[in-house]
Amino acid sequence: MTILRFQGQDFVYEAPRTVLESLAEHGVEIPSGCRAGVCQSCLMRCLEGEVPAGAQEGLKPALVAQGYFLACRARPSSDLTVALADAEGLRQRAHVLAVESLNQEIVALRLKPERPLDYRAGQYLRLYRQADLSRCYSLASVPTLDDWLELHIRRIPEGRVSAWVHDQLRVGAQVEIGDSLGQCFYTPGQEEQTLLLLGTGSGLAPLYGIVRDALAQGHRGPIWLYHGSFTVEGLYHQTALQRLAGQFPNFHYVPCVDRAGPEALALNARVGTVLEAAVSDHRVFAHHRVFLCGHPDMVKDARLKIFLGGASMAEIHADPFLPSGT
Known part of the structure; x- marks a missing residue:
């Protein structure tokens, strides 16, 4: 019999459930999101065992070394004592500087x-909206260029956090944020390599x-x-991206829309998906960083198509935006 210890209580763990599922079955709810090991909302720390x-795939080496793991991917084979990551001081307060509309x-x-975020x-x-209600959002800011953290947050129907941001958060308010996570970022080296970036909706945030x-x-x-949306109204940051393209000859911005029209023509947007546009332009993806x-x-x-087109799987960095509970 395997025992799962949390907050001074012992729970019987039965395989093949995850730690997240096991705690939920015992009536213990912890922060979680995608339940697929992507959003890392269910981060916990192993105290004993x-x-x-x-259960540690995709975590920073520093977090791995300290025993942090993802509860939605953890299936213990022996007794385990765990704690919430938040109990270990990963949270901090942040002041709201702006809530700016990017599109509808x-x-x-x-x-x-x-304090500075690494x-x-x-x-x-x-x-965090509250202690047991949080969502993960990608950072559009750059630490060496921006004096703030910037998140692009799309309103989700009945979204308890996104609606709060859109409708209630105001300049001057205080919120709580967690540590930075994820492996989807640029690393220096191979400066002549082609970089290929595909995003839809608020997926532009990390790519920007x-x-x-x-x-x-x-x-x-x-x-x-390549940034895609159903219509031109779903695109944003066009002016800033066009300005970058004019400033740096090696940067190419390709807006893509599913629906053709005068607005798409005026923006010189491609009609079709971002994947269709990228395949049409490149065809072979060998030696690309994606x-x-x-x-x-x-x-x-896109991951499959680009891999079959010659890209190394190690060079394909993906961050799917999964709604909470999927």
Whole structure:
């Protein structure tokens, strides 16, 4: 019999459930989101016992060394004593500097943390509405260029956190945020390599940060950013991206829309998906470094298509945006 110890209580663990599922069955709810090991909302720390295999994939080396793991991927084979990551001081307060509308569905939330946040452009953090209610959002800011943290938050129907941000958060308010997480970011080296970035909706947020970070670090190879939406109204940051393309000859911004029309023509947008546009332009993806962010179906299809087109799986960095509970 395997025992799971949490907050001074012992619970019987039965395989093949995860730690998250086991605690929920005993009436213990902990913060969680995608339940697929992507959003990292269910981060916990092992106090005693052996961290289950595979439960630390995608975590920072520093977190791995301290025994942090993902409860939605942890299936212990021996007794385990665990604690919430928040109990270990990963949270901090941040002041709201701006809540700016980017389009009809997405706002830019700018935050000033009480202490400097160690992060890379393209990572994400957890934003708390309350102690047991949080969501993860990607960072569009760049630590060397911006004096704030910027999140692009799309309103989700009946979303308890996104609606709160859109309707209630105001400049001057205080919120709580978690540590930065994720492996979808630019690393220097191979400055002549082609960078290929595909995003949909608010999936532009991490890509916008990655592009600016790569350019700031002197990346010389071609950088192609494809951002897609159903209509032109779903796109945003067009002016800033066009300005970057004019400033850096190696950067190419390609807006994509599913529906053609005068607005798409005026923007010189491609009609079709971001994947269709990228395949048409590149065809072969050998030696490309790839970043995929946004709708999970797009990320899944693009990862396969680009891999079959010659890209190394190690060079494909993906961040699917999964709604809470999926």
